[in-house]
Amino acid sequence: MEKKTITGFSKLSKRGKIKWIVENFFKDPENVMRELKSYLLDNEEHQKILDGISENSISNYVLPYSVAPNVRVNGKTYVVPMVTEESSVVAAASSAAKFWMSRGGFQTRIHDTEKVGHIHFIWSGQFEKLHDRLDSLRNKIFTDIHPLCANMSARGGGVKRIELKDFSDQMTNYYQLMFFFETKDSMGANFINSILEQAAQSMDQFFLEQEDFDENEREVDVQMSILSNYTPECIVETWAECPIEDLGEFSGGINAYEFAQRFCRAVQFAKIDPYRATTHNKGIFNGIDAVVIATANDFRAIEAGGHAYAARDGQYRGLSDCKIENGQFRFSLTIPISIGTVGGLTSLHPVAKRSFELMGHPDARELMGIIAAIGLAQNFAALRSLITTGIQKGHMRMHLGNILIQLQANPEEKEAAIDHFEDLTVSFQNVRVFIESLRKNKQKVIST
Ligand code: MEV
Numbered sequence: 001m002e003k004k005t006i007t008g009f010s011k012l013s014k015r016g017k018i019k020w021i022v023e024n025f026f027k028d029p030e031n032v033m034r035e036l037k038s039y040l041l042d043n044e045e046h047q048k049i050l051d052g053i054s055e056n057s058i059s060n061y062v063l064p065y066s067v068a069p070n071v072r073v074n075g076k077t078y079v080v081p082m083v084t085e086e087s088s089v090v091a092a093a094s095s096a097a098k099f100w101m102s103r104g105g106f107q108t109r110i111h112d113t114e115k116v117g118h119i120h121f122i123w124s125g126q127f128e129k130l131h132d133r134l135d136s137l138r139n140k141i142f143t144d145i146h147p148l149c150a151n152m153s154a155r156g157g158g159v160k161r162i163e164l165k166d167f168s169d170q171m172t173n174y175y176q177l178m179f180f181f182e183t184k185d186s187m188g189a190n191f192i193n194s195i196l197e198q199a200a201q202s203m204d205q206f207f208l209e210q211e212d213f214d215e216n217e218r219e220v221d222v223q224m225s226i227l228s229n230y231t232p233e234c235i236v237e238t239w240a241e242c243p244i245e246d247l248g249e250f251s252g253g254i255n256a257y258e259f260a261q262r263f264c265r266a267v268q269f270a271k272i273d274p275y276r277a278t279t280h281n282k283g284i285f286n287g288i289d290a291v292v293i294a295t296a297n298d299f300r301a302i303e304a305g306g307h308a309y310a311a312r313d314g315q316y317r318g319l320s321d322c323k324i325e326n327g328q329f330r331f332s333l334t335i336p337i338s339i340g341t342v343g344g345l346t347s348l349h350p351v352a353k354r355s356f357e358l359m360g361h362p363d364a365r366e367l368m369g370i371i372a373a374i375g376l377a378q379n380f381a382a383l384r385s386l387i388t389t390g391i392q393k394g395h396m397r398m399h400l401g402n403i404l405i406q407l408q409a410n411p412e413e414k415e416a417a418i419d420h421f422e423d424l425t426v427s428f429q430n431v432r433v434f435i436e437s438l439r440k441n442k443q444k445v446i447s448t
Helices: 014-025 029-038 044-053 089-101 127-132 134-154 189-208 256-272 274-294 299-310 350-358 364-386 392-406 411-420 428-447
Strands: 065-073 076-083 107-113 115-122 158-166 174-182 221-228 234-243 320-325 328-336
Touching: 014 029, 044 350, 065 089, 065 364, 076 089, 076 274, 076 350, 076 364, 089 274, 089 364, 089 392, 107 364, 115 189, 127 134, 127 158, 134 158, 134 189, 174 189, 189 221, 234 364, 256 274, 256 320, 256 328, 256 364, 274 299, 274 328, 274 350, 274 364, 299 328, 328 364, 392 411, 392 428, 411 428
Parallel strands: none
Antiparallel strands: 065 076, 107 234, 115 174, 115 221, 158 174, 234 328, 320 328
């Protein structure tokens, strides 16, 4: 079917948007309209806030708001909010957090919180000529951006330094001004980009004013001014450790020593093989993203930065580390996490606001630690399953509920299926056959 096109969709009222969509793209417009509307919030004020977050919204896309209790970080116990679409992520984080709670919990250390941004420009002069007057350019920029920095400076943040980068060996006349920022408790994207765009204008003027530059040199072509989501200096390290014998017994008769060996080997696999590293890190981000979303932070930014960091030596590698030393098992994660606890959606999104309250209003450094700890917990739970029982048993058990919903199982059928699959492998096919046989038997009983 050829889909209709429309001009001025964004100008329609919400009702008009829904109407156009359901009438043109669905077989059952009235039902779909009712369903889409049923996801809208009764609280009009909150709904208005959600509508303001994005454009052309016609409903809300709902995901579970879950929590992982018993997350001990630096001696403080948190209930951590998590938003994810993947079953077993929250169960895994919770179980790993509980495991480590009785073994001292997670420790964290913030290495630094520095963020960066660049003005990418094309200039036909010699690097040395520009380098010679870098201090004057810096002074002009610092003077011009001063008014934009007032609030951030009051909070102890701002532009830390500006460096000139020469990429002309890789592209003719390509240079950068690289800015280093401290944005305190805000993620700082708007602050950084505003500063960079102002600085780009200052650069234009500065070049025009250079009397000993020739005509070409006076023209600088700023191509773009933008923050970088690669933040290798905005780093948090988290770890959990205990004497090996305290790790306990594991499924399949694996003792603590064997477990520790197998576990460290699994971490090593992800250091060696990018295929394994990608899945290993995906597991870490299962936890990280869920908390980042629950706190209305930018999970794409954190994912992008994390994966770039994972490839910082030229090969993509697992982000976590494992060490067995002097009878001690130590599992750690070092990762860039650039988040905010003030500004942006963090103080606007009604549920995100509750997430912060739930965790006792952490500042950015504390939240970096909590997020990293959940990433490590997630990775621990995944590897623990992988090297012992495998993940499918637990995973498919969680998935059984979803399969039963899809098969429209009634409460009686659900109970029977949960009992039946207690020790059996869950698959969509197996569950379908089981439910169908229940239904057939019932049919038989009715007709005899
Ligand atoms: C599944 O979402 C995540 C895992 O594949 C992670 C891993 O393999 O380490 C279980």
